[in-house]
Amino acid sequence: PIDQNFLSDEExxxxxxxxNGHKVRAGGVQRMDAEGKPYPTKNGIHGSIVAVDWEACIADGGCMDVCPVSLFEWALNPGNSGTGNDKKISPDDKENYDKYRTDKCDPVRENECIFCMACESVCPTLAIKINPS
Ligand code: SF4
Ligand code: F3S
Ligand code: ZN
Known part of the structure; x- marks a missing residue:
């Protein structure tokens, strides 16, 4: 799940x-807290008003289905294919593409959010945090 307090925890x-027009937090680094728990890292948290923790997102897609203003878009296999060796898998190779799918939803139009909270509720991994401004 996304850390509910990420916005105020600049450390x-x-x-x-x-x-894509939004901020990324804690991307590109690996940090541990005092208990050795990894912070969402590497892929980072995308967005501020509509924030998606890319470590937690498992490409469920429910958020896209429910968003009344369609502000999410897929980021296709950002960084790598998920195989761990940075080998790109073509979407045409359906079996392997689905198996190693690491797509993330990206809040590309977060300013259009109407704060219905449907995406927060539907996400199976609680990867989304809405921060009404
Ligand atoms: Fe879309 Fe509602 Fe989520 Fe905002 S809170 S991103 S409008 S589903
Ligand atoms: Fe990802 Fe959750 Fe949406 S897993 S695609 S943020 S519903
Ligand atoms: Zn993004």
């Missing part, structure tokens, strides 16, 4: 980049 979730 562990510093802004590390921009992507």
């Amino acid at each position: 562990h979730y510093p802004v590390t980049g921009e992507h």
Whole structure:
């Protein structure tokens, strides 16, 4: 699940980049907390108003189905294919593509959110946090 307090925890979730018009926090780094729990890292948290923890997202797609303003888009296999060896798998290779699918939903139009909270509720891994502004 996404850390509900990520916005106010700049120590562990510093802004590390921009992507499709939104901020990325804690991307590209691996950190551990005092208990040795890894913070969402590497792929980072995408967005501020509509935030998706890309470590937690498992490409369920429910958020896209329920969003009344269709503000999410797929980021297809960001970084690598999920095989661990950075080998790209073509979507045409359906069996392996689904097996190693690491697509992430990206809140590309987070400013259009109407705060219905449907995406937060539907996500099976609680990867989304809405921060009404
Ligand atoms: Fe879309 Fe509603 Fe989620 Fe906002 S809270 S991103 S409008 S589903
Ligand atoms: Fe990912 Fe959850 Fe959406 S797993 S695709 S954020 S419903
Ligand atoms: Zn993004």
